[in-house]
Amino acid sequence: MTLDLVPLWAGIMALGVFMYVLLDGFDLGIGILSPFAPDDASRDLMMNSVAPVWDGNETWLVLGGVVLLAAFPLAFAVIMPAVYFPILFMLVGLIFRGVAFEFRHMSSVGHLWNRTFQYGSIVATFAQGLVLGTYIQGIPVDGRHYIGGSFDWATPFSLLVGVGLIIGYGLIGACWLIMKTEGELQRWARNKATLLTFGVAAFIGMVSLWTPFLQPQIFARWFAWPNMLILSPVPMITIALFAWLLWSIKSGRETEPFLAALGLFGMCYLGLGISILPMIVPYKITLWAAASSSKSQGFLMIGTLFLLPIIVTYTGWSYWVFRGKVKAGSGYH
Amino acid sequence: MSLDALVLSRLQFFWVIAVHILLPAFTVGLAAYIAVLEGLFFTTHRPVYLRLSKFWLKVFAISFGMGVVSGIVMPFQFGTNWSRFSDSTGDIVGPLMAYEGLTAFFLEAGFLGVLLFGRSRVPPWAHFFAAVMVAAGTLFSTFWILAMNSWMQTPAGYSIVDGRFFPIDWFQVIFNPSFPYRLAHTIVAFFITTAWVVAGVAAYHLRAGRFREDGTTMLKMAFGLLTLLVPLQMLIGDLHGINTRQYQPAKLAAIEANWETQSRMPLLLFAWPDEAAESNSFEIGIPVLGSIIIARDRDGVIRGLKEWKPEDRPPVATPFFAFRIMVGIGLTMLALVICSWWVWWRGNFANNRRFLKLCELASPLGFVAVIAGWVMTEVGRQPWVVYGLMRTRAAVTPSLSAGDVMVSLTVYVIAYVAIFGTGGYLMVRFLRAGPVDRVSTIEHRGGTITARPLSAASEVE
Numbered sequence: 001m002t003l004d005l006v007p008l009w010a011g012i013m014a015l016g017v018f019m020y021v022l023l024d025g026f027d028l029g030i031g032i033l034s035p036f037a038p039d040d041a042s043r044d045l046m047m048n049s050v051a052p053v054w055d056g057n058e059t060w061l062v063l064g065g066v067v068l069l070a071a072f073p074l075a076f077a078v079i080m081p082a083v084y085f086p087i088l089f090m091l092v093g094l095i096f097r098g099v100a101f102e103f104r105h106m107s108s109v110g111h112l113w114n115r116t117f118q119y120g121s122i123v124a125t126f127a128q129g130l131v132l133g134t135y136i137q138g139i140p141v142d143g144r145h146y147i148g149g150s151f152d153w154a155t156p157f158s159l160l161v162g163v164g165l166i167i168g169y170g171l172i173g174a175c176w177l178i179m180k181t182e183g184e185l186q187r188w189a190r191n192k193a194t195l196l197t198f199g200v201a202a203f204i205g206m207v208s209l210w211t212p213f214l215q216p217q218i219f220a221r222w223f224a225w226p227n228m229l230i231l232s233p234v235p236m237i238t239i240a241l242f243a244w245l246l247w248s249i250k251s252g253r254e255t256e257p258f259l260a261a262l263g264l265f266g267m268c269y270l271g272l273g274i275s276i277l278p279m280i281v282p283y284k285i286t287l288w289a290a291a292s293s294s295k296s297q298g299f300l301m302i303g304t305l306f307l308l309p310i311i312v313t314y315t316g317w318s319y320w321v322f323r324g325k326v327k328a329g330s331g332y333h
Numbered sequence: 334m335s336l337d338a339l340v341l342s343r344l345q346f347f348w349v350i351a352v353h354i355l356l357p358a359f360t361v362g363l364a365a366y367i368a369v370l371e372g373l374f375f376t377t378h379r380p381v382y383l384r385l386s387k388f389w390l391k392v393f394a395i396s397f398g399m400g401v402v403s404g405i406v407m408p409f410q411f412g413t414n415w416s417r418f419s420d421s422t423g424d425i426v427g428p429l430m431a432y433e434g435l436t437a438f439f440l441e442a443g444f445l446g447v448l449l450f451g452r453s454r455v456p457p458w459a460h461f462f463a464a465v466m467v468a469a470g471t472l473f474s475t476f477w478i479l480a481m482n483s484w485m486q487t488p489a490g491y492s493i494v495d496g497r498f499f500p501i502d503w504f505q506v507i508f509n510p511s512f513p514y515r516l517a518h519t520i521v522a523f524f525i526t527t528a529w530v531v532a533g534v535a536a537y538h539l540r541a542g543r544f545r546e547d548g549t550t551m552l553k554m555a556f557g558l559l560t561l562l563v564p565l566q567m568l569i570g571d572l573h574g575i576n577t578r579q580y581q582p583a584k585l586a587a588i589e590a591n592w593e594t595q596s597r598m599p600l601l602l603f604a605w606p607d608e609a610a611e612s613n614s615f616e617i618g619i620p621v622l623g624s625i626i627i628a629r630d631r632d633g634v635i636r637g638l639k640e641w642k643p644e645d646r647p648p649v650a651t652p653f654f655a656f657r658i659m660v661g662i663g664l665t666m667l668a669l670v671i672c673s674w675w676v677w678w679r680g681n682f683a684n685n686r687r688f689l690k691l692c693e694l695a696s697p698l699g700f701v702a703v704i705a706g707w708v709m710t711e712v713g714r715q716p717w718v719v720y721g722l723m724r725t726r727a728a729v730t731p732s733l734s735a736g737d738v739m740v741s742l743t744v745y746v747i748a749y750v751a752i753f754g755t756g757g758y759l760m761v762r763f764l765r766a767g768p769v770d771r772v773s774t775i776e777h778r779g780g781t782i783t784a785r786p787l788s789a790a791s792e793v794e
Contacts (some may be wrong), residue, residue: 063409070431073423080412081730088741096403150737292424300428307435
């Protein structure tokens with residue numbers, strides 16, 4: 001009998017998506033904050049702080065997409081049509097902001113590409129929020145097909161998640177800047193981070209209260225006894241993280257705000273997992289029902305076990321290489 | 334043919350992949366060329382090789398960056414527009430695509446950064462090694478994607494349960510009947526495409542009287558390779574055709590616009606296929622040559638389109654003309670290669686202005702041939718998405734309306750024209766500036782060892 005690889009693949013999938021959200025999250029956040037930058041010099045500094053890493057960050061998205069197809073093809077086939085337009089917006093947003101990073105230095109209309117970078121980042125983030133919102137609110141399925149319409153994603157709930165994600169990415173972007181910059185720009189980033197923390201708190205609160213009422217299963221998962229007791233640390237840790245985040249911004253810490261903000265994303269991710277597992281298409285299809293055959297999962301696992309640790313190590317190493325403050329003039333270009 | 338979600342999804346797939354394929358068509362060959370230049374510099378220490386390698390590395394960086402962003406779009410297409418294909422074949426094509434993704438990621442993370450930014454940070458042998466690994470990486474990516482595409486053309490090693498494909502033998506899945514031919518034909522095509530671009534850029538500068546040593550070196554290297562590869566490509570293409578006759582006979586019939594099963598089939602040079610009348614309304618051909626080429630026998634029987642029910646036939650005109658464009662370009666290339674031997678023998682290889690002008694004009698030919706060949710093989714596969722087993726019609730996402738896809742297609746067209754138009758323009762401007770040694774900004778920069786494809790190129794601006 002072959003080994004059940006489904007939990008392992010679910011873990012790899014979860015890691016890939018989480019890596020993507022954390023890593024591309026802060027560099028999208030830079031794009032979201034960029035229109036509000038105090039001046040052009042700090043705007044350049046902001047972009048330079050993520051320039052060495054953004055394209056590596058986006059590769060996690062491709063990896064997430066193809067691993068979903070390979071390990072859970074049914075989930076891929078059902079979820080993607082449900083978010084047809086959000087995926088389109090996300091891809092086009094990501095392409096525009098990706099090339100803007102580079103074209104702005106080569107082109108004679110550089111300021112136009114700066115705008116492209118800002119709008120591209122905002123559109124891509126909002127679209128990712130729509131995808132998440134659509135996913136949480138549930139996807140209508142009949143047999144092996146998505147049976148909803150192409151605009152089912154346009155609900156108040158998913159719009160709320162979309163706006164929330166813009167503020168959330170903005171927060172980790174601001175915390176990234178606290179860590180990577182100094183002086184005036186850092187003060188500005190602290191200011192924005194404080195503001196955004198309250199925004200994120202409001203949105204996490206709204207989404208967390210709304211979600212259990214979307215589906216009775218989620219309500220039961222969180223509020224049935226003894227789940228309520230067992231899961232009570234989740235909201236408590238989240239509140240503690242908020243306190244730590246605000247305190248660390250205020251008391252002049254440099255790295256801690258970023259870690260606290262990542263922690264908040266981690267708790268939201270955990271909350272999502274608690275709400276939907278073992279489903280991969282919420283409330284319809286389990287991980288096991290969506291999984292590809294063990295022969296497919298096994299074949300891909302061989303290479304993944306070899307390559308993924310190297311990729312993770314390399315990613316960590318490249319962040320280590322670029323550690324420290326980014327300074328004007330000594331930047332990337 | 335009405336513009337329904339199926340047709341529009343096919344157009345959209347055509348558009349996003351047609352733009353994307355231009356970039357690997359160039360970068361696969363360019364990566365190998367850079368590895369060769371690095372190797373030559375490593376062994377001979379001649380500065381011309383270093384200068385050329387630096388120049389082409391920047392071009393590679395721009396192309397690779399645009400290849401990455403256009404590549405992000407590709408896997409999502411299978412989910413958004415071809416969900417039933419993903420569901421039915423995900424067990425087989427999923428791991429193949431995932432291996433491509435992992436390979437590309439591994440390559441980008443590990444070696445591209447060293448190649449682009451590490452010349453002064455690692456020993457010369459390590460830099461050369463990185464160049465070789467990047468070249469190998471592009472070939473691995475090609476390997477996995479073509480394994481997937483070939484499996485859709487000539488499926489093997491699978492079983493079908495409840496309309497879903499499952500792998501039985503991965504070796505057979507990957508090394509399916511058309512794969513070795515397609516892989517060889519495609520990689521050689523990519524190398525040839527790059528060689529013509531290199532020759533064209535060399536010719537442009539030689540004609541303008543600039544960069545004599547660099548231009549002559551590039552021209553010699555390009556034509557050395559083309560002398561080897563253009564005839565080889567014709568041989569591989571010929572073998573691939575025989576493979577198609579065996580495994581995809583309806584595609585071959587469409588390519589030849591051959592309606593009747595016949596021996597002593599002519600080779601049509603031109604025809605006007607009429608699908609409604611099941612015949613060609615006009616044709617010029619060379620008698621018997623078709624049978625000789627395809628069957629290696631003047632009396633060889635070639636199956637005609639009428640052997641298949643109309644609903645099982647591919648479109649005829651598109652593969653027929655696409656094939657003739659591809660072969661026509663191949664013959665033009667051969668003529669130019671022969672021409673190059675003559676000017677070489679006459680001793681004015683780098684001075685013959687008319688020859689240089691021809692090289693310049695020929696520089697985009699490889700791209701046209703790649704697109705034509707790819708259109709031929711994909712349209713020739715129709716009406717199947719998995720040949721003979723799953724119809725394209727059964728692969729499209731059921732929930733999509735024509736309006737949905739019309740909107741997304743329009744967005745992709747506008748976005749790609751803006752982005753790849755700008756990218757192409759910046760690239761041409763850079764190629765025209767030539768291999769100027771605008772010294773070593775790259776070497777003296779602060780702490781940068783990572784993959785930054787596009788900005789490595791912006792260094793020169």
